Amino acid sequence: MRPLTVESLNPSISQVQYAVRGELAIKAEVYREQLKQTDNNLPFDKVISSNIGNPQQKGLDQPPITFTRQVAALMEWPMLADLAPNVFPRDVVARAKELSEEIGSIGAYSHSQGVPFIRKSVAQFIEDRDGFPSDPGHIFLTGGASAGVSLLISMLITPPTSGILIPIPQYPLYTATLAQHNGVVLPYHLDEASGWSTSVESIEAAVEKAHTEGITPKALVIINPGNPTGALLDESTQVKLVHLCEKYSLVLLADEVYQANLHQPESHSFTSFKKVVAQTRSPVPLVSFHSISKGVSGECGRRGGYFECTNFSEEILALIYKMVSVGLCPPLSGQIGVDSMVRPPKPGDESYELWKKETDTIHEVLRTRTRTMSARLNALPGVSCVDSPGALYLYPQIQLSKSAQDAARAAGKEPDAFYALELLDETGICVVPGSGFGQKEGEWHYRLTCLCPGVDEYVGKLENFHRGFIERYGA
Ligand SMILES: Cc1ncc(COP(=O)(O)O)c(C=O)c1O
Numbered sequence: 140m141r142p143l144t145v146e147s148l149n150p151s152i153s154q155v156q157y158a159v160r161g162e163l164a165i166k167a168e169v170y171r172e173q174l175k176q177t178d179n180n181l182p183f184d185k186v187i188s189s190n191i192g193n194p195q196q197k198g199l200d201q202p203p204i205t206f207t208r209q210v211a212a213l214m215e216w217p218m219l220a221d222l223a224p225n226v227f228p229r230d231v232v233a234r235a236k237e238l239s240e241e242i243g244s245i246g247a248y249s250h251s252q253g254v255p256f257i258r259k260s261v262a263q264f265i266e267d268r269d270g271f272p273s274d275p276g277h278i279f280l281t282g283g284a285s286a287g288v289s290l291l292i293s294m295l296i297t298p299p300t301s302g303i304l305i306p307i308p309q310y311p312l313y314t315a316t317l318a319q320h321n322g323v324v325l326p327y328h329l330d331e332a333s334g335w336s337t338s339v340e341s342i343e344a345a346v347e348k349a350h351t352e353g354i355t356p357k358a359l360v361i362i363n364p365g366n367p368t369g370a371l372l373d374e375s376t377q378v379k380l381v382h383l384c385e386k387y388s389l390v391l392l393a394d395e396v397y398q399a400n401l402h403q404p405e406s407h408s409f410t411s412f413k414k415v416v417a418q419t420r421s422p423v424p425l426v427s428f429h430s431i432s433k434g435v436s437g438e439c440g441r442r443g444g445y446f447e448c449t450n451f452s453e454e455i456l457a458l459i460y461k462m463v464s465v466g467l468c469p470p471l472s473g474q475i476g477v478d479s480m481v482r483p484p485k486p487g488d489e490s491y492e493l494w495k496k497e498t499d500t501i502h503e504v505l506r507t508r509t510r511t512m513s514a515r516l517n518a519l520p521g522v523s524c525v526d527s528p529g530a531l532y533l534y535p536q537i538q539l540s541k542s543a544q545d546a547a548r549a550a551g552k553e554p555d556a557f558y559a560l561e562l563l564d565e566t567g568i569c570v571v572p573g574s575g576f577g578q579k580e581g582e583w584h585y586r587l588t589c590l591c592p593g594v595d596e597y598v599g600k601l602e603n604f605h606r607g608f609i610e611r612y613g614a
Contacts, residue, residue: 154318156575157311163559164190167569183567187597189587190569192366192531194437200592201437201504204497206490207479210234211441214245214475228489234482238475245471251464253280253445254471257478261445264481271417277448279459280477282469283439284396284430287446289316290462291426295357295390296322304345304359304389306337308534308576308584310366323354328579331536334525335368337361339379346387358390359383364397364409367534367576367586369509369527371407377415384423391416391425396444397530399434402506407528416449425449431476433531435498443473443480508589509533515598519605521614534573534586537605543612555583561608566600 145153171186173179185198194201209227213220213235220232227235241256242249252258258275265273281287292303293316302323305313314324327345329335342359349356361380363372372380384391393412401409416425430444448456463469483498484490513526516535524535539547539554547557555572563569573584591597 151319151321155315156318157315161571161575162556163563163569163571166560166563167567170563170567181567182565183600185567187566187568187591187600189591189597190571192433192588192590193439194433194531194590195439196590199590201501201590202497203438204436204479204483204494206231206484206494207436207438207476209490210238210479211472211475214238214242214472230484230488230490234478238478242471242475245475247471249468249471249474251466251468252460253278253469253477254474257474258445260478260482261447265411265413265447269411269414269417271414273413273447277451277456279446279448279463280469280474281444281446281463282442282473283432284394284428284444284446285312286442286466286469287426287428287444288312288392288394289319290459291358291390291392291446292316292322293320294459294462296320297355297357298322300353301355301357302349303392304342304356306360306362306365308367308573308578308586309360310362310394311575313360314577322357323349325349325354325356326577329365329368329370331525334528335365335370335534337370337372337376337380339376339383342380342383346383346389356387356389358392360392360394361412362394362397363412364400364527364529366394366397366530367532367571367584368525369402369530369532369534370525371401371409371529374410374415377410377412378419381412381415381419381421381423385421389423391423393425393427395427396430396433398429400505400530401502401528402509403528409529413447413449422450424451431473431480434480435501436476436480437501438473438476441473441476442470443476445477505531505589508591508594511594512587512589512598515602519602520609522605531588531590532586533589534576534584536573536582536584538614539583540609540613543608546612555585558583558608559585562601562604565607566604568597568601568604 167186209231242254258278261278262273262275298321302325304325307326307328317324325345327342346356398409412425413427427447432439484494513524513533516522516524521538522535524533544554547554553574555574559570559572570585570587578584
């Protein structure tokens with residue numbers, strides 16, 4: 140028998156890169172294990188996971204929303220409502236009963252597109268948000284937004300001469316999925332100097348470049364609010380982007396998983412692409428993604444999300460349905476999480492006060508941390524950081540001296556990866572180097588989340604490290 144080798148596998152798999160769980164995260168795991176030993180010889184006593192937007196991760200402090208977990212508990216074991224009659228608020232019991240009547244046991248497969256009743260709730264949420272109709276038949280519940288993005292990319296790409304326009308910096312799900320499906324990454328750069336704004340001209344230039352290289356751009360990815368940038372689009376830019384998609388026959392893939400993470404609501408609000416497409420009566424085919432992993436819900440491990448298709452023919456919707464049927468159904472626990480996200484308690488419900496307090500606290504904590512961290516990062520020599528109005532991250536730019544760059548190359552690393560590795564080795568703080576998200580030639584960044592508690596201590600360590608790094612390698 141021939142041995143199973145890497146060479147015998149689908150070659151696309153070797154091309155896939157995903158920095159968020161890459162070298163730094165792997166080394167952080169090793170350190171975490173090492174810390175369990177008493178004589179570990181490490182210069183820090185904990186690993187700080189600032190590399191991934193996983194709000195409920197061990198070591199972080201974002202609690203789950205009580206309402207979400209109570210509904211989930213009763214869906215797992217409906218008998219609990221009778222065994223603990225005074226524990227659950229009346230609206231939770233009523234919600235679980237209503238869902239149970241629709242779903243039955245959560246141990247059964249559901250409709251492949253997602254429980255119809257929950258899809259109706261999603262459609263209502265979208266209508267209330269945008270003021271335009273939404274059809275539950277055009278909504279697909281998914282195991283997180285990633286599953287939806289992956290499916291759509293797999294359906295859009297016709298290798299080897301088609302590509303998708305991706306913002307740089309980007310969330311690496313996009314480049315990873317394109318690599319897997321032999322699609323061409325068509326990068327367009329966001330403008331850091333203007334708060335990571337999206338320039339229609341730079342996208343147009345990327346389309347024209349693709350055409351000259353014989354590549355057909357199939358879709359435009361917009362992440363709004365941005366990851367890793369935290370930038371928010373204004374409505375006039377969104378209208379222009381929709382027109383650009385019309386001009387070049389592009390599908391618009393709108394990744395809106397951070398729509399509820401807004402840190403400067405007085406000046407930066409979120410407008411969905413669904414609303415812009417509806418308002419402008421645009422024929423652009425749009426897929427809008429949402430997730431329970433982010434926002435105030437933070438239920439990453441539950442794997443829930445949805446996508447809504449706008450301006451898709453019934454024929455294509457039937458094909459998407461066929462493809463999701465192959466996977467049988469999205470996880471029921473995630474679908475129930477979606478229901479709690481789109482139908483939170485209303486004023487007057489028994490759970491409302493607690494829900495309001497919990498969600499207000501999460502928003503306030505994220506806002507304060509984002510503001511404090513960006514101010515302190517900006518005060519460091521050689522660091523500039525856009526004070527991000529949305530999402531869960533900051534993406535500071537760092538100036539690295541020639542001697543730091545030389546030391547990095549000698550170690551076989553990208554300079555920002557070298558900086559991030561030294562940061563991890565010295566402080567236990569795990570961030571993701573900008574090379575994992577993309578950046579302009581000769582620029583260096585890293586992404587850190589705004590989710591870590593003890594900002595004073597943590598940013599203090601980061602500041603000390605940065606100053607020491609400059610002492611070692613020069614400014
Ligand atoms: C921009 C963006 N899109 C999609 C996802 C995937 O989220 P999910 O957990 O819903 O798959 C993430 C996760 O970090 C993200 O940042």
